[in-house]
Amino acid sequence: MSSTPSYAVWALLGALALALWVVSLTPAGRRLIVRPAAVLRRLATDPWLRVPLLLGWGWLGWHLFAR
């Protein structure tokens, strides 16, 4: 089976992430969606969500570079 459709969906999701990021930086876009930094600040200052945020970051690095 060809891997093209799978990679196409990944590429689409990547493009969507990039589009959201670009939109969030524009004055008009800020009325629709917040910047990634605001999402991070919201997570890092929540008494519960900051725990999975930190664990997720640690797990990501371990999974990518160590294992």
Added chain:
Amino acid sequence: MFQTVALWVLIAYALWLAATVPFSSPANILTALAIAVVVVLVIVRWPARPTRALIAEEERPPHPYLGWVVLVVLIVAWELVMYLVRGSRSAHPTLSSMADAFDRYNYGLKALACIAWLWLGTAIVRAGTPTASRATSQGVAPS
């Protein structure tokens, strides 16, 4: 000055980490050390009882986080589909298998991934560190 030095230290550390081989002691030690430093910084700089950062009412979109939540749900869903579907990993790549591919064959991309990961760690520490100036300059109001 301090920020410039810190940035160069971060880049040098990332280049060093990128040069290690996964499943080796140097990779384990360098990754664990970076995690330990961030955890120590979090313990030192984050308040035990944080004040939630909220967006000022006049700047707040109707659903400020919806787009990001939808994106994360879509990524997790597709990752699960790729992971669970029958067939070879090359035909159904997961984020991990794609990361493995460039980890193995491209030092430059791995170094960029290391820099991004370390930078994200510092961004997380800064995001949870209370500063009065940030709250006023970026339209963040405490709850």
